[in-house]
Amino acid sequence: MIEFDTYRVEDDGRIVFSDQGLKELRPYFARAGIDIRSVRTYRDYLEARRRASPFFLDFLRDRIAKGKPSLERRALLAIVDGDDEVYERTLRQLMARQKLNVV
Numbered sequence: 100m101i102e103f104d105t106y107r108v109e110d111d112g113r114i115v116f117s118d119q120g121l122k123e124l125r126p127y128f129a130r131a132g133i134d135i136r137s138v139r140t141y142r143d144y145l146e147a148r149r150r151a152s153p154f155f156l157d158f159l160r161d162r163i164a165k166g167k168p169s170l171e172r173r174a175l176l177a178i179v180d181g182d183d184e185v186y187e188r189t190l191r192q193l194m195a196r197q198k199l200n201v202v
Contacts (some may be wrong), residue, residue: 108141126161130154170196 101108105120116124116135125135131151138147151158160179163172170193177186 106144112140112142114138114141114144127151127154127158130158 100110103120104117105123106114106116108114116138121135128135128138128147128151131147131154133147133150135147138144156179160176163175163179166172170189174186174189174193177183177189
């Protein structure tokens with residue numbers, strides 16, 4: 100058996116998702132039209148990841164955007180969005196904050 104935070108793979112190849120795995124992966128797979136309940140083996144899981152991969156940046160962006168706004172979150176969103184200008188500006192702000200030891 101192999102175990103991770105989001106799932107475990109039984110010796111016979113069956114995959115069992117943890118509550119965390121269901122919470123995190125259900126919306127990601129759904130973007131590709133995959134019902135996570137149909138993912139029953141590790142092979143199914145790999146295929147679901149492959150099929151969902153074109154939606155990964157959108158999925159990631161949505162996950163980053165949730166939560167309390169912060170400079171770190173802004174920098175991550177700029178990376179995902181490919182916005183170099185916002186990223187560079189935010190990085191400078193983060194570095195200035197670090198120099199001042201402001202958390």
